[in-house]
Amino acid sequence: MSGFSALVARDIRLAFRAGGEAFTLVVFFVMIAVVAPFAIGPDKVLLARLAPGLVWIAALLSMLLGLDRLFRADAEDGSLLLLRHAGLPLEAVVAAKLIAHWLVTALPLIVATPLLAVLLSMDPAMWGATVLSLACGTPALVAFGAIGAAVTVGLPRGGVLAAVLIAPLSIPVVIFGVGAIAGQQAGSALLLLLALSLVTCAVSPFAAALALRTGEE
Amino acid sequence: MIELGPHAAYIVGAYAGVAALLAALIGWVAWDAHRVRQQLRALDARGIRRRSDSGGTAA
Amino acid sequence: MSLDSTAKKPNWFSRLAHPGEFLRWSGPWILPLSLLTALLFAIGLWLAFFVSPGETENVGTTLRIIYMHVPNAWLSQFVYGVMAVAALGTLVWRHPLADVANKAAAPLGAAFTALALFTGALWGRPTWGTFWEWDGRMTSTLVLLLIYLGIIALWRAFDDQLRAGRIAAIVTLVGAVNIPIVKFSVDWWQTLHQGSSVLVTGGPRMAPTILWSLAVMMLAFTLLFLVLHIVSIRTEILRRRATSLARQAAMGADA
Numbered sequence: 001m002s003g004f005s006a007l008v009a010r011d012i013r014l015a016f017r018a019g020g021e022a023f024t025l026v027v028f029f030v031m032i033a034v035v036a037p038f039a040i041g042p043d044k045v046l047l048a049r050l051a052p053g054l055v056w057i058a059a060l061l062s063m064l065l066g067l068d069r070l071f072r073a074d075a076e077d078g079s080l081l082l083l084r085h086a087g088l089p090l091e092a093v094v095a096a097k098l099i100a101h102w103l104v105t106a107l108p109l110i111v112a113t114p115l116l117a118v119l120l121s122m123d124p125a126m127w128g129a130t131v132l133s134l135a136c137g138t139p140a141l142v143a144f145g146a147i148g149a150a151v152t153v154g155l156p157r158g159g160v161l162a163a164v165l166i167a168p169l170s171i172p173v174v175i176f177g178v179g180a181i182a183g184q185q186a187g188s189a190l191l192l193l194l195a196l197s198l199v200t201c202a203v204s205p206f207a208a209a210l211a212l213r214t215g216e217e
Numbered sequence: 218m219i220e221l222g223p224h225a226a227y228i229v230g231a232y233a234g235v236a237a238l239l240a241a242l243i244g245w246v247a248w249d250a251h252r253v254r255q256q257l258r259a260l261d262a263r264g265i266r267r268r269s270d271s272g273g274t275a276a
Numbered sequence: 277m278s279l280d281s282t283a284k285k286p287n288w289f290s291r292l293a294h295p296g297e298f299l300r301w302s303g304p305w306i307l308p309l310s311l312l313t314a315l316l317f318a319i320g321l322w323l324a325f326f327v328s329p330g331e332t333e334n335v336g337t338t339l340r341i342i343y344m345h346v347p348n349a350w351l352s353q354f355v356y357g358v359m360a361v362a363a364l365g366t367l368v369w370r371h372p373l374a375d376v377a378n379k380a381a382a383p384l385g386a387a388f389t390a391l392a393l394f395t396g397a398l399w400g401r402p403t404w405g406t407f408w409e410w411d412g413r414m415t416s417t418l419v420l421l422l423i424y425l426g427i428i429a430l431w432r433a434f435d436d437q438l439r440a441g442r443i444a445a446i447v448t449l450v451g452a453v454n455i456p457i458v459k460f461s462v463d464w465w466q467t468l469h470q471g472s473s474v475l476v477t478g479g480p481r482m483a484p485t486i487l488w489s490l491a492v493m494m495l496a497f498t499l500l501f502l503v504l505h506i507v508s509i510r511t512e513i514l515r516r517r518a519t520s521l522a523r524q525a526a527m528g529a530d531a
Contacts (some may be wrong), residue, residue, distance in 0.1 A: 051361055089295040151443050153435050165447060168419045169454045172461035173497060192464075196457075207450060210367075214442040222330060222337030224402035231341045231398040235348070235391055239500070242387050246504050250511040256518040265525045 004096050011100030017190045024056040024106045025066045026036035029204045034059035044121040051122035055130055056174050059109055066105045067145030068159030070097055077179050082191055088207040106138035136194045137177040138185040143200035144169050154215055172196060293372050303505050308504045316496035323489035338403045345395035346490060347497035348388045353383035353419055360452045363445035375441025378448060379431050380508035384501055386424035392417055399475045412463040419458050423451045
């Protein structure tokens with residue numbers, strides 16, 4: 001177990017050391033809330049209605065942007081090869097990286113959500129639901145992202161391709177995520193979202209490990 | 218031809234569109250096959266053959 | 277003539293698996309299958325325009341579009357099924373031609389899916405008033421198209437086509453598992469945003485002439501896919517040969 005947590009800690013340390021890309025993603029996240037009113041118009045009522053959807057679009061785009069960093073740095077400097085032959089099974093390595101990635105990219109987004117809520121004139125009653133929805137849904141995005149990143153590791157500009165591959169699969173996450181914020185069936189949406197996250201997080205390490213192994217055969 | 222009704226344009230449009238795309242698809246598949254064969258013929262003309270071809274046993 | 281007089285006639289599996297064998301036996305089939313396809317299309321079109329009724333209660337006078345829409349919608353899913361089986365062939369059984377089958381099928385599947393959306397839109401406009409509807413079926417078809425396009429992009433991104441084949445197989449299977457989830461989530465989402473009409477492609481009690489015409493058309497389209505698929509597989513086998521020969525030449529191997 002200590003190898004696992006050491007890997008998580010390592011990834012977190014590296015994320016904060018290497019150019020602070022995680023911070024950039026949060027800026028991107030907030031940026032979308034800044035740009036949206038210029039596209040939609042400053043009508044507060046309209047913005048408030050669109051706010052849950054806009055927050056989720058911002059979260060999705062930020063996660064898609066960030067998924068490339070899951071494996072690329074390690075693949076480039078050879079660490080991935082070392083990790084493959086380390087004591088931990090590759091699936092556990094992927095799981096550790098998933099956890100670290102969520103902590104480094106998704107958690108800051110969730111913390112920054114109130115800022116978006118204010119910019120988009122979101123009804124304060126929905127703030128809590130929004131944070132909860134993102135907390136329950138971003139793991140699924142990370143899980144899908146890992147499969148996309150593993151499949152395209154080693155490809156030049158693989159990040160764009162991974163985003164294109166993952167985006168259609170992320171539609172259910174967005175549907176349930178937005179549904180969990182407002183509307184009549186918010187409760188069941190949240191449960192479905194949670195179920196989706198749990199299942200994808202359970203399966204993703206295996207699929208991603210398979211892709212990583214296949215890519216290097 | 219039987220009467221197509223008030224929405225004839227949509228019916229014709231659908232059939233025409235499908236015909237056009239299928240024709241393009243068939244054309245592309247055929248052209249691609251032709252191009253690869255050309256490449257193989259060019260390589261063959263340069264004397265580059267598969268090692269197994271010179272034996273007589275079909276690969 | 278075989279040098280080895282004791283060589284067995286290749287069994288059915290190796291006829292499918294060995295590229296050279298596949299090339300040999302598939303060649304003679306292309307022309308007969310193509311002619312059969314053309315014949316079925318001719319019969320189908322005649323049935324669609326001269327035998328089938330021009331309208332029903334459900335859809336009105338635009339009924340004849342069904343003969344273009346349903347076969348393409350069927351193929352969009354059938355081709356993905358073929359690709360999924362091929363993906364299993366690559367990953368589980370290590371079948372040598374499975375990845376070629378996957379690669380060859382992807383552009384075909386994308387084309388049929390695009391046609392399904394196109395014909396669906398043209399059917400929807402006069403019949404139900406709108407070109408597009410965010411309902412479960414149309415949205416899932418759109419997502420399917422995006423998945424097809426993603427797989428095509430994936431194939432093109434790799435230099436090493438063998439590696440690409442295994443990766444594409446994984447993506448195909450992940451997509452296959454996800455499509456039902458997407459369909460479910462879109463249906464759920466649809467029930468939230470009531471008000472849009474639910475598209476119905478003909479009721480269960482369709483006249484026999486309609487069913488027969490549809491059956492012929494679907495057979496014609498399926499055969500068309502089969503012919504195009506076989507030709508594309510052959511082309512891909514030859515393409516890989518050409519690539520490795522060119523590489524051989526570039527390395528200065530003796531001619």
